[in-house]
Amino acid sequence: MSAPRPHPALPVRTREALEFLSLYHHETGLPGLRERQAEVYRTGGVTLGAAELTHGARVAWRNSTRCVGRLPWMTLDVRDLRHVTNPEEVFTHLLAHLREGFNGGRVLPTMSVFGPGVRVHNDQLIRYAGYRQPDGSVIGDPRNVALTDHLRRLGWAGGPGTRFDVLPLAIEGEGRVALFDLPADAVQEVVITHPTCPEIGALGLRWHALPVISNMTLEVAGQSFPCAPFNGWYLQTEIAARNLADRDRYDALPAVAAALGLDTTSRRSLWQDQALLELNVAVLDSFDRAGVRIADHHGVTAQFVHFEAQERRAGREVRGRWSWLIPPMSPATTPVWHRAYDDTEERPNFTVQAPAWQEARPGVCPFHS
Amino acid sequence: MSAPRPHPALPVRTREALEFLSLYHHETGLPGLRERQAEVYRTGGVTLGAAELTHGARVAWRNSTRCVGRLPWMTLDVRDLRHVTNPEEVFTHLLAHLREGFNGGRVLPTMSVFGPGVRVHNDQLIRYAGYRQPDGSVIGDPRNVALTDHLRRLGWAGGPGTRFDVLPLAIEGEGRVALFDLPADAVQEVVITHPTCPEIGALGLRWHALPVISNMTLEVAGQSFPCAPFNGWYLQTEIAARNLADRDRYDALPAVAAALGLDTTSRRSLWQDQALLELNVAVLDSFDRAGVRIADHHGVTAQFVHFEAQERRAGREVRGRWSWLIPPMSPATTPVWHRAYDDTEERPNFTVQAPAWQEARPGVCPFHS
Ligand code: HEM
Ligand code: HEM
Numbered sequence: 001m002s003a004p005r006p007h008p009a010l011p012v013r014t015r016e017a018l019e020f021l022s023l024y025h026h027e028t029g030l031p032g033l034r035e036r037q038a039e040v041y042r043t044g045g046v047t048l049g050a051a052e053l054t055h056g057a058r059v060a061w062r063n064s065t066r067c068v069g070r071l072p073w074m075t076l077d078v079r080d081l082r083h084v085t086n087p088e089e090v091f092t093h094l095l096a097h098l099r100e101g102f103n104g105g106r107v108l109p110t111m112s113v114f115g116p117g118v119r120v121h122n123d124q125l126i127r128y129a130g131y132r133q134p135d136g137s138v139i140g141d142p143r144n145v146a147l148t149d150h151l152r153r154l155g156w157a158g159g160p161g162t163r164f165d166v167l168p169l170a171i172e173g174e175g176r177v178a179l180f181d182l183p184a185d186a187v188q189e190v191v192i193t194h195p196t197c198p199e200i201g202a203l204g205l206r207w208h209a210l211p212v213i214s215n216m217t218l219e220v221a222g223q224s225f226p227c228a229p230f231n232g233w234y235l236q237t238e239i240a241a242r243n244l245a246d247r248d249r250y251d252a253l254p255a256v257a258a259a260l261g262l263d264t265t266s267r268r269s270l271w272q273d274q275a276l277l278e279l280n281v282a283v284l285d286s287f288d289r290a291g292v293r294i295a296d297h298h299g300v301t302a303q304f305v306h307f308e309a310q311e312r313r314a315g316r317e318v319r320g321r322w323s324w325l326i327p328p329m330s331p332a333t334t335p336v337w338h339r340a341y342d343d344t345e346e347r348p349n350f351t352v353q354a355p356a357w358q359e360a361r362p363g364v365c366p367f368h369s
Numbered sequence: 370m371s372a373p374r375p376h377p378a379l380p381v382r383t384r385e386a387l388e389f390l391s392l393y394h395h396e397t398g399l400p401g402l403r404e405r406q407a408e409v410y411r412t413g414g415v416t417l418g419a420a421e422l423t424h425g426a427r428v429a430w431r432n433s434t435r436c437v438g439r440l441p442w443m444t445l446d447v448r449d450l451r452h453v454t455n456p457e458e459v460f461t462h463l464l465a466h467l468r469e470g471f472n473g474g475r476v477l478p479t480m481s482v483f484g485p486g487v488r489v490h491n492d493q494l495i496r497y498a499g500y501r502q503p504d505g506s507v508i509g510d511p512r513n514v515a516l517t518d519h520l521r522r523l524g525w526a527g528g529p530g531t532r533f534d535v536l537p538l539a540i541e542g543e544g545r546v547a548l549f550d551l552p553a554d555a556v557q558e559v560v561i562t563h564p565t566c567p568e569i570g571a572l573g574l575r576w577h578a579l580p581v582i583s584n585m586t587l588e589v590a591g592q593s594f595p596c597a598p599f600n601g602w603y604l605q606t607e608i609a610a611r612n613l614a615d616r617d618r619y620d621a622l623p624a625v626a627a628a629l630g631l632d633t634t635s636r637r638s639l640w641q642d643q644a645l646l647e648l649n650v651a652v653l654d655s656f657d658r659a660g661v662r663i664a665d666h667h668g669v670t671a672q673f674v675h676f677e678a679q680e681r682r683a684g685r686e687v688r689g690r691w692s693w694l695i696p697p698m699s700p701a702t703t704p705v706w707h708r709a710y711d712d713t714e715e716r717p718n719f720t721v722q723a724p725a726w727q728e729a730r731p732g733v734c735p736f737h738s
Contacts, residue, residue, distance in 0.1 A: 241701055253702070267667040268657070270650050273699045277642050284637055298636040323691060328706065330642045332610055332697035333622070 016222035016347055017046040024055055046221050054078040056220030057111050057228070060348035062311075066324035068300055068336065069232050071307040076230075077110045085115040087171040087178040094125060094169065094229070098186045101231045102210055105188075105291040111230035113218065114173075118227040121170035121177070121356040122147060125212035125229060126187055129165040131158075139163060142248055150357045154179055163250070164189075164206055172356065190290045192244075194282040199259035205252060207239045207283070209292045215355070220348035233293040235300050240283040241328040245276060252279065280329060297327035301334035319344050385591035385716055386415040393424055415590050423447040425589030426480050426597070429717035431680075435693035437669055437705065438601050440676040445599075446479045454484040456540040456547040463494060463538065463598070467555045470600045471579055474557075474660040480599035482587065483542075487596040490539035490546070490725040491516060494581035494598060495556055498534040500527075508532060511617055519726045523548055532619070533558075533575055541725060559659045561613075563651040568628035574621060576608045576652070578661045584724070589717035602662040604669050609652040610697040614645060621648065649698060666696035670703035688713050 006018040017040045025033035040046050048056065054076075062073040077100070081093055093112055101110040130138045130145040138145060140163050151170055152158065156179055159165030166187050169180045188209040193201035210231050218228035244250045256275040257264050264271045287294040295303075304325065311318045320341030331337045375387040386409045394402035409415050417425065423445075431442040446469070450462050462481055470479035499507045499514040507514060509532050520539055521527060525548055528534030535556050538549045557578040562570035579600050587597035613619045625644040626633050633640045656663035664672075673694065680687045689710030700706045 241699075246701065268653055268665050270646060270653070270665070272667065272702045273646050273649070276699050276702060277639060277646055280642070281639050284639070288637070296637050296639070298641065328701035329699060330610075330645050330697075331700060332615065333641045333645060337697065 011044065013222035014040060014044050016219075020052075020056060020221035020348065021046065023059065024052055027059075028055065045223070048221055048223070050080045053080055053082075053113060053220070056348045057113065057218060057230075060218055060220060060350055061109075061230075063319065063346045063349045065319045065321045065341070065343050065345060068304050068325045068327075069235065069295065071303040071310070072109060073307075075109055077108055079110065079112040081112050082115045082225075085118055085173050087118075087173040087176065087180075090114055090118055090120075090171050090173055090227070091169065091178075091180045094120075094171075095183070095186050097229065097231075098125065098182075098210065098212065101212065102188050105209070105293060107210065107231070107233040107293040109230070109232045111218075111228055113225050114227040117173055117175070119172040119356050120214040120227060120229060121150065121172065122167060123213070123215035123355070125169065125214050125231075126182070126208040126210060127167045128163070128208075129159055129167050131161065140165060141243075141250065146355070146357075150355075151179065163204070166208075170356075188292070190283075190286050190292055192279075192282050192286045193289075194278060195285045197260060197278065197282075199261075200256060200278065200282050203252065203255050203259060205244060205250070205282075207234075207243065209234075209287075209290075211238070215353045216350040217353055218348070219351055226353060233295060234287070235295045235297060235327070236280055236283045236287070237297050237327045237329050240280040241276060244279060244283075276329060297329060297331075297334060301325075301327065301336045305335050317342065319346060380413065382591035383409060383413050385588075389421075389425060389590035389717065390415065392428065393421055396428075397424065414592070417590055417592070419449045422449055422451075422482060422589070425717045426482065426587060426599075429587055429589060429719055430478075430599075432688065432715045432718045434688045434690045434710070434712050434714060437673050437694045437696075438604065438664065440672040440679070441478060442676075444478055446477055448479065448481040450481050451484045451594075454487055454542050456487075456542040456545065456549075459483055459487055459489075459540050459542055459596070460538065460547075460549045463489075463540075464552070464555050466598065466600075467494065467551075467579065467581065470581065471557050474578070474662060476579065476600070476602035476662040478599070478601045480587075480597055482594050483596040486542055486544065488541040488725050489583040489596060489598060490519065490541065491536060492582070492584035492724070494538065494583050494600075495551070495577040495579060496536045497532070498528055498536050500530065509534060510612075510619065515724070515726075519724075520548065532573070535577075539725075557661070559652075559655050559661055561648075561651050561655045562658075563647060564654045566629060566647065566651075568630075569625055569647065569651050572621065572624050572628060574613060574619070574651075576603075576612065578603070578656070578659075580607070584722045585719040586722055587717070588720055595722060602664060603656070604664045604666060604696070605649055605653045605656070606666050606696045606698050609649040610645060613648060613652075645698060666698060666700075666703060670694075670696065670705045674704050686711065688715060 006015045018037060021033060021036045057078045058073050058076045061076055062070055084090055084093060097110055097112045101108055127144050127147060128141040129148045130140040130142050132138055132145050151167055154170055154177060156168055166182055170177055171180060189206050190209055192205040211234055212229050212231040214229035218225040244252045253272055253275040256279050257271045260278055262271040262274055263269050284296055308318045321343045322341050325336045327334060375384045387406060390402060390405045426447045427442050427445045430445055431439055453459055453462055466479055466481045470477055496513050496516060497510040498517045499509040499511050501507055501514050520536055523539055523546060525537055535551055539546055540549060558575050559578055561574040580603055581598050581600040583598035587594040613621045622641055622644040625648050626640045629647055631640040631643055632638050653665055677687045690712045691710050694705045696703060
């Protein structure tokens with residue numbers, strides 16, 4: 001940034017507003033910075049116009065140190081819904097987000113920014129239930145046991161009990177929490193098959209097409225937007241090397257190995273690595289066949305190197321968290337493994353929230369709404 | 370440590386001597402700490418006994434934040450050669466180290482500590498030459514081009530010109546540098562074949578059995594031992610996922626993919642991951658068949674978790690560098706991926722040296738020795 005830093009003695013909110021405005025005018029080349037700054041000095045903050053919000057959200061993505069998919073940050077579609085605070089209306093807009101983001105499979109990076117007091121309790125819009133059984137085991141996604149329990153306490157009757165029951169949304173707004181079932185046509189899913197091993201297809205694995213993160217706060221210009229769900233497209237390792245593979249998630253590697261007829265008696269046969277590889281092949285192939293956009297770890301890391309070069313040309317330093325940028329599969333075959341990153345966090349950005357049901361917040365009682 | 374920390378105003382060397390002595394007496398339960406401490410206060414440092422040196426070297430291994438193989442740290446065999454400074458004698462002892470460390474394939478973690486003024490210029494005792502060609506390409510190991518050039522400047526005539534020519538050792542001592550060819554029987558190698566794909570065996574890949582690191586300084590009790598080569602056994606990913614696989618090393622994945630008959634036209638077939646997997650299978654299987662001890666990434670990371678528990682029971686905190694501890698293959702299938710480590714460096718430890726030929730050091734001129 002060429003602009004001087006605002007005085008450090010100013011309140012954080014004011015400083016971030018000033019910093020964002022000079023970033024915005026510097027990067028867009030638009031005139032009028034002086035007037036906007038005067039407004040901040042007068043009021044202590046800023047009311048963002050739609051174009052400013054859009055740019056701020058894009059820069060928040062550009063600054064996301066843990067995201068390896070940042071190359072297309074300029075294409076983020078930002079839906080300005082700051083006037084929407086009513087849970088029913090929020091739900092309607094989320095359905096539209098899911099449809100527009102999915103875009104018939106040609107996934108579009110999309111974000112919806114809602115008004116004050118709105119929260120989605122689900123950490124992603126599409127999540128599979130995790131039902132804890134009396135013997136301690138879990139049917140479904142073990143990661144979502146606490147969320148599932150929370151939704152039941154909110155009044156959800158529970159789903160059919162498959163391993164892939166889509167959870168309803170708990171939407172908070174105007175001081176109350178309401179539950180909404182996602183209609184089937186809002187939840188696009190891909191059935192996982194393998195190009196040459198039908199036994200893998202017979203395992204009944206599937207995953208939803210769209211990752212829509214709904215538990216991060218967009219921090220821009222000194223303002224916090226706690227309900228600003230966003231989606232990109234998936235990277236196949238997220239599904240095949242973590243969600244379906246992790247021992248404390250779907251733990252599918254033993255079943256995949258059995259489907260492949262691998263000898264699992266010795267870890268030195270590398271059967272886990274073989275099963276992992278074929279599950280990744282299966283997920284990529286299944287999404288490709290279904291016409292749903294998905295990145296692979298070789299492509300996305302090559303793109304990340306382009307992103308780094310592009311940022312350098314723009315006079316900006318890329319920040320990154322190496323441990324999040326490397327893929328969880330064959331990482332040393334990707335360029336990111338061989339590079340080092342400064343993990344300083346910049347603003348605008350996204351910050352992680354505590355789960356809504358773990359917070360004690362005045363004025364919102366989920367059990368009496 | 371229960372002992373009080375020595376006064377911070379003392380010189381570093383004195384402080385580290387005092388700290389090491391109290392660690393040594395605390396961990397071994399041996400009496401006599403008071404007398405040893407008095408000696409340090411009198412002389413400003415300490416002359417380590419053989420048992421103290423051994424324990425210090427073992428603790429240096431235990432403290433190696435980048436080493437995932439630390440569970441057997443107590444078994445390190447330390448050869449006290451602090452009286453040896455003559456290059457010819459150093460070489461003779463290194464040959465004995467190679468034989469004893471290899472131990473007929475049942476590799477023993479071994480370290481040789483030499484006297485003042487000794488340096489081995491090679492960063493590992495066994496290294497393959499890298500011959501830069503007029504067109505810029507390299508025959509052999511591209512990592513060792515600078516070392517190869519250095520050895521030629523020291524008078525090495527060069528080897529037969531294969532991809533796996535073992536480099537001679539440049540041993541510095543008593544103010545001069547001498548070159549020594551490693552006899553064939555000192556360099557155990559394993560020819561890489563694949564259990565089911567003979568075409569991989571036909572690629573002519575091989576690797577040496579023993580990694581003997583010779584460019585790290587052992588720092589113990591305020592003393593530095595710049596020539597203290599040590600070896601463990603290999604972890605197969607070091608060879609198969611880095612040395613033979615990295616683009617800037619042997620870059621063997623395209624050849625392995627061709628041997629496997631893989632379709633390499635699309636990166637989304639994950640042919641790189643498939644080739645990587647089969648190369649790792651090949652290296653493990655080849656070492657196993659040759660009767661040469663080698664770890665696999667599943668086993669060694671499980672052992673690391675045992676090491677962590679063992680250290681916790683001993684009242685010590687394990688330090689670690691996550692980015693070095695995770696394997697470069699299927700890392701999320703190993704427990705280390707899911708853990709976090711504090712990377713503070715403790716003493717005793719090993720520190721990395723600059724290559725001997727990059728240092729300007731008085732009294733040693735490699736070109737006039
Ligand atoms: C366009 C395709 C995209 C791809 C392929 C992609 C890829 C990824 C991946 C692989 C991760 C790591 C996830 C994990 O390990 O849990 C990640 C994290 C992240 N991404 Fe992206 N991303 C994309 C779009 C986006 C968009 C549109 C945004 C925001 C506007 C975004 C912001 C983030 C953030 C904030 C994180 C960290 C999440 C956390 O802390 O849990 N990404 N991304
Ligand atoms: C017994 C079997 C051993 C195994 C399987 C093992 C494994 C490893 C591995 C996989 C690395 C990372 C190497 C890399 O990525 O370049 C490493 C690094 C290291 N190990 Fe071990 N190790 C063993 C024995 C030892 C011994 C005996 C010592 C010292 C006494 C030691 C000290 C170190 C140090 C200092 C590093 C960091 C090297 C550097 O910075 O380049 N290890 N080890």
